[in-house]
Amino acid sequence: MVDEEIAASDVQGHRKRLRERLLLDPDGLHDYELIEYLLGLTLRRVDTKPIAKDLLRRFGSLNALMDADAMALTRVEGLGEVSVAALRIARATAIRLLRERATAAPILSNWQALADYLHADMAHDTIERFRVLHLNTRNMIMRDEVMAQGTIDQAAVHVREVIKRALDTGAAALILVHNHPSGDPSPSRADIDITRAIVAAARPLGILVHDHVIVAGSGQLSLRAKGLI
Numbered sequence: 001m002v003d004e005e006i007a008a009s010d011v012q013g014h015r016k017r018l019r020e021r022l023l024l025d026p027d028g029l030h031d032y033e034l035i036e037y038l039l040g041l042t043l044r045r046v047d048t049k050p051i052a053k054d055l056l057r058r059f060g061s062l063n064a065l066m067d068a069d070a071m072a073l074t075r076v077e078g079l080g081e082v083s084v085a086a087l088r089i090a091r092a093t094a095i096r097l098l099r100e101r102a103t104a105a106p107i108l109s110n111w112q113a114l115a116d117y118l119h120a121d122m123a124h125d126t127i128e129r130f131r132v133l134h135l136n137t138r139n140m141i142m143r144d145e146v147m148a149q150g151t152i153d154q155a156a157v158h159v160r161e162v163i164k165r166a167l168d169t170g171a172a173a174l175i176l177v178h179n180h181p182s183g184d185p186s187p188s189r190a191d192i193d194i195t196r197a198i199v200a201a202a203r204p205l206g207i208l209v210h211d212h213v214i215v216a217g218s219g220q221l222s223l224r225a226k227g228l229i
Contacts, residue, residue, distance in 0.1 A: 067124035134171035185221035
């Protein structure tokens, strides 16, 4: 009993010192220390440093860890439902903050904020998602909508549905986005074909397609910048 009390006291003392560093200089903390402290909020009497280090080893990076789905996290020894929820809350909060920054100004003058948001939200997904950003006449994002999941081709993404949603929202312009779980943002033939089909369908209706951005773990690619639309 005495040994357990000493161990618990050591954990609390270490956590207090970690908290002081966090409040003074959060950028000075290692990735594992951020996870360690976050888990400590749910595992109050447990030394969470080994768990945090194990998580980063298992998933490879902080980004990959925060993008891991709940089922994968629950299979890690030492993590319960409450701890998994804490990790998911941290990710959701970060995504919402980035989304607010991306939608706070006209997107064409706020492109880096959009890139940061898309990378955080999609770069490490294990399945492809196709989303459409609907912009108003000021190029502000009005709606951010996932319209398909799975392999992105003519069968998965219906041009008619993309255009119908643009008309329903009164969008003046669109930005198409999807991710490549392979980690390589290079466009496939299907990526180029579906983009050109949407551009051709939108043009007579006065709807611009500013870009199609492919997001991957190794970076992002703009089809417009590559001269493909």
